Amino acid sequence: MTSLIFNKKIINTITIIVLVVFVSISSSCYNDAEELLYPQAACDTSNVTYNRIVLPILSSNCLSCHGGNTPSSSIRLDDYLSxxxxxxxxxxxxxxxxxxSYSPMPKNATKLSTCNLRKIKIWIDSGAPNN
Ligand code: HEC
Incomplete structure (x- = not known):
């Protein structure tokens, strides 16, 4: 009888320890950005083209201001030549x-992700083709 109670106590203690360890491990991982943990794996920089990669980034972050007929500061980015x-x-x-000495963009929003910046840089360095 006593040994049964003793065993239950041990099992409870082990369960609590396992839970505490699990929660602390999972919460510490949760706070780490995937990009920082796996810099290469998270950022796919293959086949960076204007239509497939650059335009969608601009659409989600810039064109609400820099598109259409009355773009912010007359800077139009929804047209390739411009x-x-x-x-x-x-x-x-x-x-x-x-x-x-440049106005930081996107205006009043967080900087683009490191991965998106890398893609834009790759496209610019390859001559910013209309592809
Ligand atoms: C909320 C509106 C808004 C968004 C979103 C926005 N811009 Fe702008 N942008 C402006 C305004 C307004 C200016 C004029 C300068 C200023 O007020 O800072 C400007 C200026 C610029 C300039 C000229 C900066 C210079 O110093 O010569 C560039 C280039 C530019 N934006 C590109 C972008 C790009 C690329 C994005 C997306 C990543 C973006 N903008 C997102 C409003 C915006």
Whole structure:
């Protein structure tokens, strides 16, 4: 009888320890950004093209202001030729990378993810083709 009670206590203690360890491990992992843990695996930089990669990033983050007929600051980024002028004069990369002396973009929002910035840079460095 006593040994049965003793065993139950041990099992309860083990259960609590296992739970505490599990919760602390899972919560510490939860707070780590996937990008920081797996920098290569999380960011697929293959086949970076204007239509497949760059345009969707601009659509979700920029074109609400820089699209249409009355774009913010008259800067139109929803049209390839206009966008290309901002690539060539350095203002696109300057603003999204938050370089000094450029207005940081997207305006009043968090900086683009490291992965999206890498993709944009790859596209710019390859000559920003209309592909
Ligand atoms: C909420 C509206 C808004 C959003 C979203 C936005 N912009 Fe802008 N952008 C502006 C305004 C307004 C200006 C004029 C400068 C200023 O007010 O900071 C500007 C300026 C710029 C400039 C010129 C910066 C310079 O210093 O020469 C570029 C390039 C630019 N934006 C690109 C982008 C890109 C790329 C994105 C998306 C990643 C983006 N913007 C998102 C409103 C916006």
């Amino acid at each position: 966008l290309k002028t901002y690539v060539d004069n350095g203002r696109l990369w300057g603003s999204v990378s938050h370089a000094a």
